Amino acid sequence: xxxxxxxxxxxxxxxxxxxxxxxxxxxxxxxxxxxxxxxxxxxxxxxxxxxxxxxxxxxxxxxxxxxxxxxxxxxxxxxxxxxxxxxxxxxxxxxxxxxxxxxxxxxxxxxxxxxxxxxxxxxxxxxxxxxxxxxxxxxxxxxxxxxxxxxxxxxxxxxxxxxxxxxxxxxxxxxxxxxxxxxxxxxxxxxxxxxxxxxxxxxxxxxxxxxxxxxxxxxxxxxxxxxxxxxxxxxxxxxxxxxxxxxxxxxxxxxxxxxxxxxxxxxxxxxxxxxxxxxxxxxxxxxxxxxxxxxxxxxxxxxxxxxxxxxxxxxxxxxxxxxxxxxxxxxxxxxxxxxxxxxxxxxxxxxxxxxxxxxxxxxxxxxxxxxxxxxxxxxxxxxxxxxxxxxxxxxxxxxxxxxxxxxxxxxxxxxxxxxxxxxxxxxxx
Amino acid sequence: xxxxxxxxxxxxxxxxxxxxxxxxxxxxxxxxxxxxxxxxxxxxxxxxxxxxxxxxxxxxxxxxxxxxxxxxxxxxxxxxxxxxxxxxxxxxxxxxxxxxxxxxxxxxxxxxxxxxxxxxxxxxxxxxxxxxxxxxxxxxxxxxxxxxxxxxxxxxxxxxxxxxxxxxxxxxxxxxxxxxxxxxxxxxxxxxxxxxxxxxxxxxxxxxxxxxxxxxxxxxxxxxxxxxxxxxxxxxxxxxxxxxxxxxxxxxxxxxxxxxxxxxxxxxxxxxxxxxxxxxxxxxxxxxxxxxxx
Numbered sequence: 001x002x003x004x005x006x007x008x009x010x011x012x013x014x015x016x017x018x019x020x021x022x023x024x025x026x027x028x029x030x031x032x033x034x035x036x037x038x039x040x041x042x043x044x045x046x047x048x049x050x051x052x053x054x055x056x057x058x059x060x061x062x063x064x065x066x067x068x069x070x071x072x073x074x075x076x077x078x079x080x081x082x083x084x085x086x087x088x089x090x091x092x093x094x095x096x097x098x099x100x101x102x103x104x105x106x107x108x109x110x111x112x113x114x115x116x117x118x119x120x121x122x123x124x125x126x127x128x129x130x131x132x133x134x135x136x137x138x139x140x141x142x143x144x145x146x147x148x149x150x151x152x153x154x155x156x157x158x159x160x161x162x163x164x165x166x167x168x169x170x171x172x173x174x175x176x177x178x179x180x181x182x183x184x185x186x187x188x189x190x191x192x193x194x195x196x197x198x199x200x201x202x203x204x205x206x207x208x209x210x211x212x213x214x215x216x217x218x219x220x221x222x223x224x225x226x227x228x229x230x231x232x233x234x235x236x237x238x239x240x241x242x243x244x245x246x247x248x249x250x251x252x253x254x255x256x257x258x259x260x261x262x263x264x265x266x267x268x269x270x271x272x273x274x275x276x277x278x279x280x281x282x283x284x285x286x287x288x289x290x291x292x293x294x295x296x297x298x299x300x301x302x303x304x305x306x307x308x309x310x311x312x313x314x315x316x317x318x319x320x321x322x323x324x325x326x327x328x329x330x331x332x333x334x335x336x337x338x339x340x341x342x343x344x345x346x347x348x349x350x351x352x353x354x355x356x357x358x359x360x361x362x363x364x365x366x367x368x369x370x371x372x373x374x375x376x377x378x379x380x381x382x383x384x385x386x387x388x389x390x391x392x393x394x395x396x397x398x399x400x401x402x403x404x405x406x407x408x409x410x411x412x413x414x415x416x417x418x419x420x421x422x423x424x425x426x427x428x429x
Numbered sequence: 430x431x432x433x434x435x436x437x438x439x440x441x442x443x444x445x446x447x448x449x450x451x452x453x454x455x456x457x458x459x460x461x462x463x464x465x466x467x468x469x470x471x472x473x474x475x476x477x478x479x480x481x482x483x484x485x486x487x488x489x490x491x492x493x494x495x496x497x498x499x500x501x502x503x504x505x506x507x508x509x510x511x512x513x514x515x516x517x518x519x520x521x522x523x524x525x526x527x528x529x530x531x532x533x534x535x536x537x538x539x540x541x542x543x544x545x546x547x548x549x550x551x552x553x554x555x556x557x558x559x560x561x562x563x564x565x566x567x568x569x570x571x572x573x574x575x576x577x578x579x580x581x582x583x584x585x586x587x588x589x590x591x592x593x594x595x596x597x598x599x600x601x602x603x604x605x606x607x608x609x610x611x612x613x614x615x616x617x618x619x620x621x622x623x624x625x626x627x628x629x630x631x632x633x634x635x636x637x638x639x640x641x642x643x644x645x646x647x648x649x650x651x652x653x654x655x656x657x658x659x660x661x662x663x664x665x666x667x668x669x670x671x672x673x674x675x676x677x678x679x680x681x682x683x684x685x686x687x688x689x690x691x692x693x694x695x696x697x698x699x700x701x702x703x704x705x706x707x708x709x710x711x712x713x714x715x716x717x718x719x720x721x722x723x
Binding site: 068069071072075076078079089090092093094095098100101102103193194195196197251252254255256257260386387390391393394395399402403406407408421424427428 | 487573680
């Protein structure tokens with residue numbers, strides 16, 4: 001009897017000890033996500049979490065689905081002491097937000113280290129310049145995993161029906177191609193009047209093609225504002241407004257509120273839209289089966305300093321919060337997500353572009369990927385001003401451009417206001 | 430003495446909660462408005478009144494203030510104009526008083542996001558309710574109006590806002606009217622008073638207290654107006670729809686852009702608070718009357 005009691009006691013004690021040790025070894029990573037739970041991207045993340053947990057029995061990952069304003073939610077949570085290990089957000093947003101505030105851990109050593117697949121360094125996994133672009137003072141605090149190229153996305157059938165069989169590479173040819181499309185009875189270009197950050201891409205690209213990739217930042221950083229009087233600004237404005245004058249953008253677009261215009265693309269009433277390569281995913285449930293997506297690079301401008309192979313992108317990145325107690329596991333999970341097999345799952349199942357350059361994109365966005373493969377320069381949102389001067393980017397640059405683009409103010413007013421508002425911005429800073 | 434202590438005891442929990450969750454944060458707002466602070470970490474830089482000087486020189490702040498005041502006064506004019514009109518009509522003895530009251534109040538029980546989405550469809554240039562109706566009745570030139578173009582979007586939003594709020598104030602005013610003794614109206618009827626005379630000489634004076642409190646509620650709502658114009662703007666709120674509340678949010682929370690100027694945003698919040706306080710004091714002085722007892 002005494003032996004039985006002893007054995008039972010010993011067993012219980014050992015069980016308790018082993019359970020305690022197990023509990024001690026068990027790591028719970030808290031990941032706050034920019035995805036909304038029902039999104040295809042979130043489903044892929046969920047399946048990756050399940051796979052990672054299965055391969056790492058000591059690690060559990062708790063995901064909190066906050067949507068695109070995740071960084072703001074994370075900021076507020078951190079202020080109240082909520083422990084978060086991993087979060088994700090727009091690359092430019094992170095650069096100007098948590099990374100800029102010193103709240104994320106650097107990735108310098110990992111990026112210089114070996115790639116998970118054994119070829120080159122970890123940094124070599126990504127599109128060239130993407131890592132540099134996301135860095136704060138040459139230090140990388142984020143790992144990009146989703147990548148969207150801003151291209152002219154179009155209905156290939158409508159262009160073919162109009163006799164346009166190859167993507168125009170020059171602005172004049174582009175306008176001529178749109179005229180042909182319009183002549184077939186469909187609208188050429190879709191514009192959402194209320195989405196200033198879509199519409200400003202026309203101006204960003206034209207300015208870049210005319211005056212080169214550094215011009216926009218130079219104009220913003222000129223504290224006198226006088227750079228906005230450069231003839232390139234007026235030329236870019238005139239060129240984009242010419243699309244309206246020619247009727248290539250239907251007049252009613254001035255009243256379209258998102259997603260009204262992109263729905264006309266889905267229904268085959270409009271041929272093209274300048275937007276990020278997320279559009280085919282957004283319209284996946286609306287387009288007819290067999291809808292043939294194309295993506296053309298923004299055309300060059302004759303005699304301009306820019307290049308057709310300069311592509312503006314938007315990316316989503318992961319960051320590891322500096323307060324994490326599970327740094328190694330957090331880094332390991334992020335490396336798992338950006339590895340080729342995981343990224344392929346994003347590309348195949350969510351049909352979105354990925355940052356790992358070895359991964360093939362879904363057919364719907366394959367031409368968008370091609371523009372990145374051929375890119376000689378990848379440009380961040382609004383050529384860097386969104387991360388460096390976000391209040392200027394939102395309240396001055398995008399807002400005033402939208403007013404000019406939609407005809408609320410004249411090009412002359414736009415230039416005068418850009419000069420005065422740039423001066424005001426720097427005086428208030 | 431014991432009774433007084435008991436009162437203090439019973440008031441203490443509510444006072445502590447109110448003080449801790451409302452008064453203290455309000456006072457700390459004044460404090461934070463004197464700093465440059467991103468909200469990340471504890472690093473704050475004292476800038477004195479610079480945030481207020483900056484507000485004074487900020488074009489977008491003035492635009493937001495102008496929009497807020499337009500909502501307050503223009504929107505208020507239509508909200509109360511319609512609420513009074515419907516009050517008179519519904520309380521004039523027509524059939525289905527409860528039904529109409531329910532119909533007008535209905536927008537207040539629907540989510541603001543759903544309402545804003547519904548109005549976006551109503552205003553749609555091609556397939557929206559307004560333009561298709563205009564087209565159906567042969568007003569083709571009017572049917573081409575772009576209600577949500579940059580020139581019109583603020584007024585389009587305001588019209589929808591008036592539609593939402595009218596029902597709420599209608600309920601308040603009707604509750605006040607229901608309290609007015611019916612014999613007053615009967616006496617007026619015997620004297621041959623018109624609908625307008627009954628409204629102006631009986632309803633308005635006897636409804637004064639309810640009107641005053643309704644105006645105060647509207648004023649507070651209008652100055653802190655955020656949800657409806659924000660939802661109406663949806664993915665990216667156009668600057669034409671900025672109110673002080675939206676500008677505060679953009680500067681402090683940034684939507685998806687990393688603006689994060691929490692110190693500056695709290696300065697906007699302080700201006701909203703002061704504006705509310707001043708306007709309420711002015712309005713209550715203007716509307717001060719001897720109380721009618723009935």
